[in-house]
Amino acid sequence: xxxxxxxxxxxxxxxxxxxxxxxxxxxxxxxxxxxxxxxxxxxxxxxxxxxxxxxxxxxxxxxxxxxxxxxxxxxxxxxxxxxxxxxxxxxxxxxxxxxxxxxxxxxxxxxxxxxxxxxxxxxxxxxxxxxxxxxxxxxxxxxxxxxxxxxxxxxxxxxxxxxxxxxxxxxxxxxxxxxxxxxxxxxxxxxxxxxxxxxxxxxxxxx
Amino acid sequence: xxxxxxxxxxxxxxxxxxxxxxxxxxxxxxxxxxxxxxxxxxxxxxxxxxxxxxxxxxxxxxxxxxxxxxxxxxxxxxxxxxxxxxxxxxxxxxxxxxxxxxxxxxxxxxxxxxxxxxxxxxxxxxxxxxxxxxxxxxxxxxxxxxxxxxxxxxxxxxxxxxxxxxxxxxxxxxxxxxxxxxxxxxxxxxxxxxxxxxxxxxxxxxxx
Numbered sequence: 001x002x003x004x005x006x007x008x009x010x011x012x013x014x015x016x017x018x019x020x021x022x023x024x025x026x027x028x029x030x031x032x033x034x035x036x037x038x039x040x041x042x043x044x045x046x047x048x049x050x051x052x053x054x055x056x057x058x059x060x061x062x063x064x065x066x067x068x069x070x071x072x073x074x075x076x077x078x079x080x081x082x083x084x085x086x087x088x089x090x091x092x093x094x095x096x097x098x099x100x101x102x103x104x105x106x107x108x109x110x111x112x113x114x115x116x117x118x119x120x121x122x123x124x125x126x127x128x129x130x131x132x133x134x135x136x137x138x139x140x141x142x143x144x145x146x147x148x149x150x151x152x153x154x155x156x157x158x159x160x161x162x163x164x165x166x167x168x169x170x171x172x173x174x175x176x177x178x179x180x181x182x183x184x185x186x187x188x189x190x191x192x193x194x195x196x197x198x199x200x201x202x203x204x205x206x207x
Numbered sequence: 208x209x210x211x212x213x214x215x216x217x218x219x220x221x222x223x224x225x226x227x228x229x230x231x232x233x234x235x236x237x238x239x240x241x242x243x244x245x246x247x248x249x250x251x252x253x254x255x256x257x258x259x260x261x262x263x264x265x266x267x268x269x270x271x272x273x274x275x276x277x278x279x280x281x282x283x284x285x286x287x288x289x290x291x292x293x294x295x296x297x298x299x300x301x302x303x304x305x306x307x308x309x310x311x312x313x314x315x316x317x318x319x320x321x322x323x324x325x326x327x328x329x330x331x332x333x334x335x336x337x338x339x340x341x342x343x344x345x346x347x348x349x350x351x352x353x354x355x356x357x358x359x360x361x362x363x364x365x366x367x368x369x370x371x372x373x374x375x376x377x378x379x380x381x382x383x384x385x386x387x388x389x390x391x392x393x394x395x396x397x398x399x400x401x402x403x404x405x406x407x408x409x410x411x412x413x414x415x
Contacts, residue, residue, distance in 0.1 A: 102269050106308065131242055136265035137214065139235050139243040151240070 016167050016198040017118040017127040018174055021049045022149075022189030037193055040070050042077045043087035044201045046119040048097075053112045053134050054147050069104075069111040073097055090119030090128040094138060102136025110134065114146040120197045127197070145177075152184055153177040167196070175207060210311050211262055211336070213238065215390025216248055217350030218259030219381050220317040220331040221364060222343075223373035226401040227329040229257045229317035230381045231350075232412070234393035235264050244393040244414070252278060253288045254405070256318030257398050258298070261350030262336065263311035270310050274301060291318035291330040295340060302338030309336045313349040319400055327402045346380075352388035359384050370401050378410055386413055 025033035039049045050070045076096070081087045088096065094117050104110045115132040131137075131144040143161050145153040160173045174194070182188045195204050218231040235246035249259040250271055258274070260267045277297060281289055289297070298314050315333045322328050333347035334340050341347060346364050348356035359380045368376055378397055385391040395410040 098265075098268065099272075102265050105265065133237065133265075135213075135263070136269065137235070137237075137263075138268060139246050139264070141243050141245075144242070154240070 014164065014166060014170075015120065015125060015127060016170065016196055017047070017120065017129060018167075018170050018194065018196055019047050019049050019116060019118050020174055020178065020192045020194045021051070023191045023193055024189050034191060039193055039195050040074050041195075041202045042074055042093065043081060043119075045122055045197055046077070046087065046090060046093055046117070047195055047197050047202060048073065049116040049118075049146075051114050051146055053114055065111055066113045069100075069113045073100065089121050089123060090117065090130070091121075091140075093117065093119065094128075094130040094132065094140075098132055098136050098138040101132065101134060105135050116144055116146060118197060120199060120201075122199070125199065148185055149177075149181040149189075152180045156180055167198075171205075171207070178207070211313075212351050212390055213311075214262075214264040215351050215388075216246070216261045216264075217348070217352040217356060217381070217385055217388065217391040218248060218261045218315045219346065219348045219356050219360065219377060219384075220259065220315050220333070221346040221360070221368075221373060221377045221380075222329045222331055223399075224367040224369055225319070225327045225329065226368075226370045226373060226399060227317040227319055227331055228370075228373045228377040228397060228399045229259050229315065229331075230377050230395055230397040231259050231261065232352075232381070232385045232391045232393060232395050233409075234391055236390065239389065241393060249396060249398060251405075252294060252316075252318070255320070255400055256289070256291050256294055256316065257400065257405075258294075259315040259317075259349070260312045261315070262313055266310040266312045270301070270312050270314075274298065277301060291316065291320050291332075294318070295330075295332040295334075295342075299334050299338035299340050302334060302336065306337055311336055315347050315349050317398075317400060319402065351390040352384045355384035355387045356380065370399050370406065374399050374406065374408070378408075382410060382412060 021038040023036050024031050025036040042048050050066050052066050112134045117130040120127050131139050131141050143157040156177050194207055215236050220229040231248045235243040252258050295316055317331045319327050319329050331347050332342050346360045363376050363380050381395050392412050394412045397408050399406040
């Protein structure tokens with residue numbers, strides 16, 4: 001049957017996706033590391049930012065948990081690419097990762113990992129962003145955020161996100177979000193890593 | 208703080224004259240924080256059956272994938288399309304298989320089937336999260352706004368509505384109910400299934 005769900009109203013977009021994550025690795029109230037890269041490059045056109053669930057008890061939120069899951073995903077996506085000679089497209093990768101988390105949540109020791117998955121589909125020349133949480137909830141969105149900063153960032157993005165914005169304008173909006181988090185959050189991170197994915201693949205930039 | 212209210216969302220289905228309608232909101236949130244205003248909760252099953260799944264969003268996706276698999280197996284084995292009544296029992300037994308560790312979904316189904324005399328029989332049903340079926344003759348509701356939906360639907364629904372009148376009734380019922388619910392809203396989608404076509408419309412809603 002010919003049926004498709006309503007086209008997301010935010011299309012069309014400029015062909016890029018920006019992802020930013022702070023670089024602190026903390027255990028409870030202690031900063032353990034200030035140069036941790038929390039955005040993995042899964043394939044030439046696919047990025048995954050990962051973090052634990054804020055507010056969950058420490059026993060559930062072992063930092064190794066997030067890293068372990070991210071590496072598990074990274075290697076499986078790589079394996080697919082080696083076996084099939086082409087990488088998974090963003091939607092397929094997101095589905096696979098979601099399923100891994102959905103299976104995990106009903107297991108003895110679930111991974112407590114929240115993700116943002118962003119990729120550039122080289123077949124349709126469109127960027128895609130998926131919001132995924134540790135329960136296996138997945139949804140495609142025009143912008144997304146996880147963690148305590150999300151409350152500030154999402155409010156700003158509701159106001160300032162523009163699907164037609166150029167890369168420079170997009171980065172300006174990102175800066176507004178990071179500045180707001182620095183201004184209003186009690187324990188705000190000091191440094192961020194910013195990565196971009198577009199038709200040329202993944203690159204890291206300094207803000 | 209129930210797990211059924213984690214993501215929010217509501218679905219309603221109504222019977223009309225040789226037609227049925229099913230509608231849901233488009234919000235998906237994390238508790239009170241809205242994440243998406245374009246979350247698909249209603250899925251086409253066949254040309255004439257639709258399934259709505261309010262509840263925990265991770266289980267919406269998982270259960271959709273699982274039912275799609277079981278439905279494909281049925282269609283291949285039987286070499287025919289599934290009947291709405293049969294599909295309702297398929298959903299019910301899939302849920303009851305997980306009796307002691309359920310999927311947190313309360314499915315709502317709507318469809319029409321052809322009777323041997325050539326008439327079209329509307330069909331709606333809903334189940335609870337462990338698959339207890341409820342075949343209603345008027346309307347079924349589920350989700351975080353279900354209590355409000357009952358009230359508005361009870362007031363607005365009448366028997367033998369034509370497709371366009373049914374569309375108006377289900378839309379007004381859903382919109383007014385979800386506006387009173389903090390966990391549902393952010394726009395709606397409505398499907399009206401008639402004997403020869405499916406009319407799908409999206410509604411703009413309050414964004415607060």
